[in-house]
Amino acid sequence: MRLFLAIWAVLLALPSHALEVFATVPEWAALVKEIGGDKVNVFAATHGMQDPHRVEARPSLIAKARRAELVVATGAELEVGWLPIVLREAGNPRIQPGQPGYFEAAGFVRMLDVPARLDRAAGDVHAAGNPHVQTDPRNILKIGEALAERLAALDQANAGAYRAGLAAFTAKWRAAMARWEKEAAILKGVPIVVQHRSWSYLVDWLGMKEVAALEPKPGVEPSAAHLARLVEQTAASRPRLVVRAAYDHPRPAEWYSAEAKIPIVVLPFTVGGDDAAKDLVSLFDLTIRRLSEPLR
Amino acid sequence: MQRRTLWLAATLAATAPAAHADELSALREEVAQLKKSYAERIAALEAQISRLTPAEPMPVKTGGGTPSATGFNPEISLILQGQAKRMKDVPERGITGFWAPGGHDHDGPEKRGLSLEHSELVVAANIDPNFRGHLNVALLDGQAEVEEAWFQTLGLGNGLKLKGGRFLSGIGYLNEQHAHAWDFADAPLMTKALFGEHYAQDGLQLKWVAPTDLFIELGAEAGRGAGFPGTDRNKNGSGAGSVFGHVGGDWGPSSAWRAGLSYLATRAQARSGHFEDGDPAGPNEVEGQFSGKSRTWIADFVWKWAPDGNARSSGFKFQAEYFRRTEDGTLACAADAAALPGSPCIGHPLGAYRSRQSGFYAQGIWRFAPAWRVGYRYDRLDSGRLTADLLDDGVLDGATGALAAYAPKRHSVMADWSPSEFSRLRLQFARDKSMLGVTDDQWTLQYIMSLGSHGAHSF
Numbered sequence: 001m002r003l004f005l006a007i008w009a010v011l012l013a014l015p016s017h018a019l020e021v022f023a024t025v026p027e028w029a030a031l032v033k034e035i036g037g038d039k040v041n042v043f044a045a046t047h048g049m050q051d052p053h054r055v056e057a058r059p060s061l062i063a064k065a066r067r068a069e070l071v072v073a074t075g076a077e078l079e080v081g082w083l084p085i086v087l088r089e090a091g092n093p094r095i096q097p098g099q100p101g102y103f104e105a106a107g108f109v110r111m112l113d114v115p116a117r118l119d120r121a122a123g124d125v126h127a128a129g130n131p132h133v134q135t136d137p138r139n140i141l142k143i144g145e146a147l148a149e150r151l152a153a154l155d156q157a158n159a160g161a162y163r164a165g166l167a168a169f170t171a172k173w174r175a176a177m178a179r180w181e182k183e184a185a186i187l188k189g190v191p192i193v194v195q196h197r198s199w200s201y202l203v204d205w206l207g208m209k210e211v212a213a214l215e216p217k218p219g220v221e222p223s224a225a226h227l228a229r230l231v232e233q234t235a236a237s238r239p240r241l242v243v244r245a246a247y248d249h250p251r252p253a254e255w256y257s258a259e260a261k262i263p264i265v266v267l268p269f270t271v272g273g274d275d276a277a278k279d280l281v282s283l284f285d286l287t288i289r290r291l292s293e294p295l296r
Numbered sequence: 297m298q299r300r301t302l303w304l305a306a307t308l309a310a311t312a313p314a315a316h317a318d319e320l321s322a323l324r325e326e327v328a329q330l331k332k333s334y335a336e337r338i339a340a341l342e343a344q345i346s347r348l349t350p351a352e353p354m355p356v357k358t359g360g361g362t363p364s365a366t367g368f369n370p371e372i373s374l375i376l377q378g379q380a381k382r383m384k385d386v387p388e389r390g391i392t393g394f395w396a397p398g399g400h401d402h403d404g405p406e407k408r409g410l411s412l413e414h415s416e417l418v419v420a421a422n423i424d425p426n427f428r429g430h431l432n433v434a435l436l437d438g439q440a441e442v443e444e445a446w447f448q449t450l451g452l453g454n455g456l457k458l459k460g461g462r463f464l465s466g467i468g469y470l471n472e473q474h475a476h477a478w479d480f481a482d483a484p485l486m487t488k489a490l491f492g493e494h495y496a497q498d499g500l501q502l503k504w505v506a507p508t509d510l511f512i513e514l515g516a517e518a519g520r521g522a523g524f525p526g527t528d529r530n531k532n533g534s535g536a537g538s539v540f541g542h543v544g545g546d547w548g549p550s551s552a553w554r555a556g557l558s559y560l561a562t563r564a565q566a567r568s569g570h571f572e573d574g575d576p577a578g579p580n581e582v583e584g585q586f587s588g589k590s591r592t593w594i595a596d597f598v599w600k601w602a603p604d605g606n607a608r609s610s611g612f613k614f615q616a617e618y619f620r621r622t623e624d625g626t627l628a629c630a631a632d633a634a635a636l637p638g639s640p641c642i643g644h645p646l647g648a649y650r651s652r653q654s655g656f657y658a659q660g661i662w663r664f665a666p667a668w669r670v671g672y673r674y675d676r677l678d679s680g681r682l683t684a685d686l687l688d689d690g691v692l693d694g695a696t697g698a699l700a701a702y703a704p705k706r707h708s709v710m711a712d713w714s715p716s717e718f719s720r721l722r723l724q725f726a727r728d729k730s731m732l733g734v735t736d737d738q739w740t741l742q743y744i745m746s747l748g749s750h751g752a753h754s755f
Contacts, residue, residue, distance in 0.1 A: 047549060049604040056600065056607065057755050058552040059511035059544025066455050066505045081717075085752040088428065091505050093451035098425065120718060120747075220716060221666045249609045249666060 019155045022068035022095070024079050025052050026271040027134040028105060028147075030280045032072060035148050035165040039158045043068070045086075048272025051247045052078055053124070053219065057085040065090035068101070070154055072147065075104030076111065076131035100154055106131055108146040109139040112200045123217025134270065136201035137177050137284055144169060176281050180288045186295055191237050193230075193260075195244035195253050198269060202287070211237045214244075214252045222252050231259045241294060245269035263294040370421030370429075373748035375476045377413035381406065383728075383738040388570075391485060392732035393679025393702035394653065395569050395586070397492030397524035406482070412436070413742075416443070416474060426451050432474065443474070443496065455505035465495045466503065466515045467538050467558035468617055469596035477753055479613070480710055481724045481740040484657035485675040486619055489704075490592060492524055495560070499534065511544040511554070525590040525623070526562030536562035544755070551601040554755060560592040566628070569698050573631065573639045574690040580636045584692065586649060588625010594618070598755070602663075609666045616658035623651045627684050629691055640691045647685025654678050655704075667714050675706040677730075696732065704730035720744045 018041040023029035029044035036042070043064050046055050052074070065071065065086050073079050087096060094101035111129030118127055133139045148166035152159035188207040192199075195214045203210045212234050214222045222230070243265045244253040257264040267287050268277035277283040385408065390396040414434035423429045432444040446461030464472045470487060471494055483493055499519025506512035521536025522528035529535055538561070544554030567586045572579035595618045602611035627649035629641035636642070655677030663669045679702050687694045694700060706729060712722035721743050728736040 047605070049549075050606045051608045054606065054608045056552065057752060058546065058600075059513075059542070059554045059755060060509075060546045060552060062505060062513075063509055063511035063545070067507050081752050083752070085754050088448070088450070089457075089505070089754070091452065091455040091457045091503070093453045096425075096450055120716075124716065247604075247606050247608070 019151065019158075020067050020069045021072060022065050022070070023072045024083060025074060025134075026273075027140075027280065027283075028072040028074070028143075030271045030283075031140065031144055031147060032151070034169045034280065035144060035162055036151055037161065037165055039155065039161050039165075040151070048268060048270050048274070048277065049247050051245075052270075053081065055079070055082045057082040057089070061086045062089045065095060066092050068092065068095050070101050070103060070150070071095040072103045072105070074131050074133065075106035076128040076133075077126045078106075078131035100150065103147060103150050105139075105143045105147075106133055108142050109133050109136075112204060113197065123215070124219030126218075130197060130200045132198045132269075133201055135199055135287075136205040137173065137180065138205060139201060140280060141170065141173055144173075172281070176284065180284055184288050184292060187291055190241070190295065191239045193234060193239045193242045193256065193262075195242070195248050198245050199243055199267070206291075209237075211239045214242070214256055221249070224255070227252060227255055227259070231256065234260065241265050241291070243267060243291075246273040265290050265294065267291070368421075370419050371749040373418045373746055375416040375418070375474075376745040376747070377415065377476060377743065378411065379413060379481060379740055379742040380410045381408055381738065381740050383408060384734065384736045386731060386734060386736065389731070390697070391489050391677065391704050391730045392696070393698065393700050393704065394489040394677065395525070395567070395698045397488070397490075414441075414475070416476060422450065423447065443494070455507060457503045459501040459503070460499075462496055462498045463501060465497050465517055465519075465538055465560070466501060467495060467540050467560050467592075468594040468619075469554070469556060469598055469615065470617065471495055472754070476744045476746065479615075479659065479661045479669075479671055480673055480708055481722055481742045482708075482726075484617070484659075484673065485677055485704055485706055485730055486617060486655045486657050489653075489655065489677055490525070490594075490619060490621065495523055497536065497538075498522065499536075509545075511542070513542040515540050515542075521562040525564060525567070525592070525621070527564045527567045529563065529565045536560065549605050550603060551599060552605075552755070553597070553599045555598075556594075556596045558592075558594040558596070560594075562590050564588060564590055564623075564625070571629075571697055571699060572693040573629070573636075573641050574693050575636075575638055575640060577638055579693050580631065580639050582629055582631040582636070582639060582641050582692075584686075584698075585628040585630060586623065586625060587628070588623060588649065590621065590623045592619060592621045600755075607663065609663070611663045613661040614659070615661075616656060618654070618656040620652070620654045623649070625649055627686055627692075629686055640689075644686065644689060644691045647689065647691070649684045649686075651680065651682045651684075653680040668711070669714075670711045671709070673706075673708040673710075675704070675708070675730075677704045679703070700732055702732050706730055718746045 018039060021032050021040050021042045023032060023042060024045050026044045026048050029042045032040055032042050045061050046052055113130035115125045148162045151162040184206050191209040191211045193212050194210055197213050197218060212230060216222055216226050239262060242253050242257050242262055246266055246268050253264050267290055268274040268283055271277055271283050274286055276286045414436050417433045420430040427447045428450055429447050434441045434443050444463050446459050446463045448459045449457055466472055497517050497519030501517045503515040517538045518534040519536050526536050540558035542554055542556040546552045565587050569584050571582055571584040573582045597616050599614045626646050628646045631639040631641035633642050657675045659673035661669055661671035686692045706726055708726040710722055710724040712720050714720040724740040726738040728738055
């Protein structure tokens with residue numbers, strides 16, 4: 001009882017209320033921060049060096065979800081291995097799927113790689129399509145618009161601040177996009193090989209050509225024999241780069257790069273995936289620079 | 297005539313290139329203009345499309361194709377398990393110094409040679425905005441055992457959750473995990489001695505998560521108490537109660553931990569076990585029955601480490617549990633007077649019984665490649681202090697079976713290979729000294745396969 005009272009005292013002593021947001025991945029935490037500013041208190045459940053597919057339903061996440069007023073998830077089954085447990089264990093009805101306090105980014109963009117046939121024999125496929133939607137800045141803009149609306153609906157007192165935050169972000173983002181598209185013009189039509197199919201949206205935006213993935217099937221580690229075959233198979237399409245995420249196991253890309261004699265590009269994938277990727281703008285600055293540098 | 301034709305042909309041949317060139321350039325220009333105007337129109341249309349696109353709401357794709365009533369089908373998953381086991385042929389397996397949870401189980405769940413383990417069928421779904429339902433049935437020849445069948449509230453709020461039905465009790469760490477989620481092919485000796493395989497409650501569970509950054513969870517359960525160490529006692533009200541608390545958090549970005557303390561109180565009425573009597577003419581097998589209180593404390597700790605919290609290709613998990621159990625009541629001895637006229641049990645039906653036992657296990661699992669893990673587990677139990685009138689009076693023999701003083705031990709090592717999250721093959725070796733006077737070297741080759749929507753596992 002004394003503990004309970006002590007907790008209440010601590011809670012009451014907290015300064016003015018900010019909307020508690022639980023983001024599953026750093027990119028949505030960064031986006032909420034851009035739009036919400038000081039009106040939100042954002043927690044990112046994972047950081048940039050973590051594979052978002054392999055996250056554990058850690059006790060600390062349940063504790064954070066317990067107090068959250070809004071959960072911002074990617075959806076499309078990206079978090080299926082841990083988020084349902086965290087949400088159920090938290091005992092917090094506001095953030096259950098279907099409630100206004102549960103936001104799924106994948107619901108607001110056009111999904112790529114939607115499988116025509118659902119079969120686990122095809123590996124770790126996502127029924128709703130490729131969940132790595134944040135690699136296309138046009139998606140960030142669409143998701144940002146929906147997110148600002150949701151924030152405004154949940155925290156009506158600060159609705160104006162969220163709309164203003166969105167307007168400022170949109171202006172900044174559009175200018176940055178024009179810069180990236182200009183800088184990335186040389187990437188148009190460039191054939192690349194990826195380690196995991198994390199980059200479908202980025203490839204689509206920049207007009208690159210994804211020739212092959214090192215993983216034989218999504219989520220399945222490539223064997224040496226598979227990589228050797230792949231080097232032969234992809235030789236004809238002359239890939240210029242092999243791309244992996246910062247959290248990916250380095251060996252497959254290194255092996256392929258050595259055999260096929262093309263450079264590896266390690267992309268941050270999300271905010272915090274590299275020291276230089278501090279926020280969304282620097283994330284894309286770095287991504288474009290890393291991709292275009294070996295081609296200059 | 298022929299000459300004129302020739303001349304015409306020659307003239308035509310000479311002028312044709314010039315005429316063609318004019319025509320060609322005109323055509324080229326026309327094509328270029330068409331291209332340009334189409335490009336402009338396409339650009340204008342594309343701009344219009346991109347202007348309109350964000351305005352129209354994107355439907356949330358569920359992947360199930362056209363929405364229909366079948367879209368509401370619950371999440372169904374099936375777990376297939378089987379093994380090949382090589383071990384000694386011991387007629388009545390049981391941990392020396394501890395009661396056999398299943399009463400008297402000759403066959404046991406562990407067979408020598410090739411065998412099929414339980415296949416688990418799991419059906420779960422949100423029932424409505426307020427409740428979630430979950431069913432877990434273990435199937436084996438001629439039997440379907442309901443392991444779990446519960447509902448849980450979704451909307452109670454304030455960190456509260458109420459679960460009702462049959463569920464695996466929240467005491468300890470491993471108890472809530474089904475066999476397919478274990479890191480070894482069998483349960484720790486501690487779990488076997490305490491509950492058999494699991495402690496399941498038919499009843500209610502209330503859990504509360506504190507609104508703090510440190511994970512604090514408190515829970516209480518009230519249930520029928522029919523499972524070992526209690527017995528079904530045909531009474532109104534609750535037959536067993538438990539309380540537990542968990543705390544947990546992160547240590548930096550690479551490691552997470554959870555620690556817990558649990559208490560289970562239940563009662564047994566004529567819980568039977570097989571013993572040998574102290575007949576001077578030679579021991580006879582008689583039945584002993586315990587009635588009284590059984591209380592169990594469990595302390596548990598789990599620590600998981602992975603570089604940067606990325607457990608894909610390397611990671612370590614440490615897990616340990618310790619228990620202490622006190623049983624206080626009477627031990628009765630039952631023998632058939634006609635068949636065993638000389639048994640000292642006859643005429644000595646009842647005596648006081650009190651025992652205090654303890655034990656622990658500790659294990660470490662190391663993932664060294666994306667699909668590969670190895671692990672080591674150490675089990676040790678202590679039959680502890682036992683005072684029983686029937687032993688003091690020489691009615692029962694205290695040198696063998698559940699009443700013997702013994703410290704069972706076991707070392708286990710395992711290696712498993714999981715090409716995906718849904719399949720696992722495991723090889724395990726154990727040196728088992730859980731039976732007095734027997735050193736049993738056990739080899740197990742096991743498969744665990746899960747089909748269907750098998751999603752999240754708890755920490």
